[in-house]
Amino acid sequence: MQKKLFIFPLIIFLCILLVFSYFLIIKRDPSELPSALINKKAPMFKTTSLFDDETILAEEIFGHETIIVNFFSTWCIPCRAEHSFIEKLSKDKNIKVIGVNYKDDSQKTIAWLEELGNPYAVIAVDMNGSIGLDWGVYGLPETFIVNKNSVITYKQVGPITKKIYSKFYQKVQESYK
């Protein structure tokens, strides 16, 4: 019995290899996943604002213009990488970018934003991850496009990188229609 166990390290190693080689072989485009929420109304929420503890009501935000909802966190390294692109998005006058600070320490987030700049019009605090749950967030970062009828038109999983930005921005413009 004990002797047969000696084959286990090899088996585990082979499984790990399989996973790694899969990633090298596939052409990885880590975005574009059809979400169950696409073309549905954005889930509403009520929470507090990061800076002043004021109540944020999703109903008041959505429904007037195109809203980009970006789930982010200070412990998420890809979030740091995509931050400059979120900033670039926020320069567009036709849209409003709101951030959902997911399972994070508010003090750290404030410091993080002081360091990198704050592109968000509003930052909703999602301390226990319940907003994330409603929106079907698996992991960070995730970014949603919600049109002026409060309908989610697109979901970007993973950081908005240089490569993805123009495609994403095109989706943003499509949502104006």
Add this chain to the structure above:
Amino acid sequence: MAPSLGYFILWLSLIFAILQFIISFKKDTSNISKFHKIAVIGLLLSTFFSFFSLMYSHIVSDFSVLNVFQNSHTTKPLLYRISGVWGNHEGSMLLWILVLSVVNYWIYKLYNETNSIFVSKTLQIQAFIIIGFLLFILTTSNPFERILPPPANGLGFNPILQDPALAIHPPLLYFGYVGFSAAFSLSIATMHLGKNSEIPWYKYMKTFVVAAWTFLTAGTALGSLWAYYELGWGGWWFWDPVENAALMPWLIGTALLHSLITVERKKTLQTWVLLLAILAFLLSVIGTFLVRSGILTSVHAFALDPARGVYILSFVALLGVYSLTLFAFKAKNFLHKGYFIFLSREGSIFVNNLFMVIVCASVFFGTTYPLFVEIFSQNRISVGEPYFNSTVIPIMIPAILVMGIGPVLSWGKQNNKNTAQQILISLFLTILITIIFFLCYRGFSFYGLIGIFLSLWIICNVFVTIFFAIKKDSNKNILSPIGFFKHFNSMIISHIGVGLLILGITGSSVWQEENITRMKVNDETTINNYNIVFKEIKKVIGPNYYALEGNFWVYNKKNIVITVLKPQNRIYTITKNTTSEVSIHTNLLRDLYIVLGDGDINEGWVVRIYNNPLVIWIWIGVLIIFSGGLLALKNNLKFLRQNN
């Protein structure tokens, strides 16, 4: 001239490595060491020359070399031109190969009249590893690639890497990783030869593992120290994939080191050691793969290239499949039939070994989990601090409890009464000091309590062990300092270091205070018991940067200035990078840590102030662990010299 020569010599070293590999097939082993001498020394000299010709190109700023052009600049200080050699992917791989050849030479030095078959086999495996890395560098990461015509000046070096701690961090780290390659080769050679040989393979392996572990500890700590004062994020560990890549072999190395001591003493755990030796090196290479293939996101920006990923992965696959298949078939020969007592030194070591492997597995899982998620759901995510803290800490707590008892227990059967007495004394001492600590230092905190208790638990057990050892061998004068220091062996020293390390980790993570505020000149703010006044801000000009420097006067409760902290915001003129230079005031109880953020004269500047308690004990702890490791290394080398 130098770069072409370096490139040519690198190919030459490939020939020496292949030669070394082939020689081991020789049937007649009587004078094999003479043949190997040519290959091993040839390899050492050629990699040495190749490495130094790249260094020379960096020192004289030969911008016709792409590597120099991309990473250097004429205004860069000499020290950083030298460390710039390994501050990039290609150069660091060349350093890796140099270290491999040095370790290879040490393996060669093991040759004596009785072990030639064994050493020759080990050198063959080692040659295989060297060939693998040489082909990697020659085919995918040539450090000597030229650009013609040569540009007038270089692109500059990432300024946050211009730092003395970071200059010596990679060489130390590589000694760690590569040291495990020797353990790997020895493990394979041992399994090939079977159990019947009388070769003390575990003693050989122990020397390399002690060296690897000691340098890996120091290298990781230096990287951590650098992150602490250079990144300006207030912390010293961020669970970044690159940090985890060093932590995983370290955890396995820790397990391996202790198991080797057990093999030496009791001959048990041999199969386990053979497996750990394989895993430690595989994890070192997998770590390299994860960092440089670009499949994980990391704050360490190495140039990424999928071709490199494919190469390293194939190489890991080759090494792993070969070694683990061999293990699957040969390991049973090394099972020890003897009786294993759980309540003993070896029992505690084995239990802790399992803990280390579990921690390593959960770090591995956390690091690669985003990849697994992506396979099944096409999502790309980041698993951060919350995951690691909630998985690693609960496993580490029992591990540290067991670690505390370990030194008290004796090998094999116990004198139960005596052991129980010692454990009770140290438990009593630990509780007593913990209570005193909380009474005079700080308020209550659950994690703080656990951390302080664990730290003291290790230290008290160690001292109780020394006390009883002294009592046993002389009834004369227990408190004589000579008797006391005689018992300070490498284990005792390193364990004290770990105790202090835990103290520092606890203090800085449980009681960290943070104050982020916008300040104008003459504004004041407080943190802990200190009053901090922003006195002035001025422009400072450095060798290759200019900076804004804030002057913060720190007053204590009695309104006496204890220090002036001067954090800077630097702009490097060539690379256009901006960095913030943290300013820290350290004493044994706490670090005051100030970072100057963005701002201007009208709005004021964002200032981040941290009070990080007990941080210095992290570095002191590691320094003590490092000295313990060096002492162990010295003893092991002495043993090898006497027996060869």
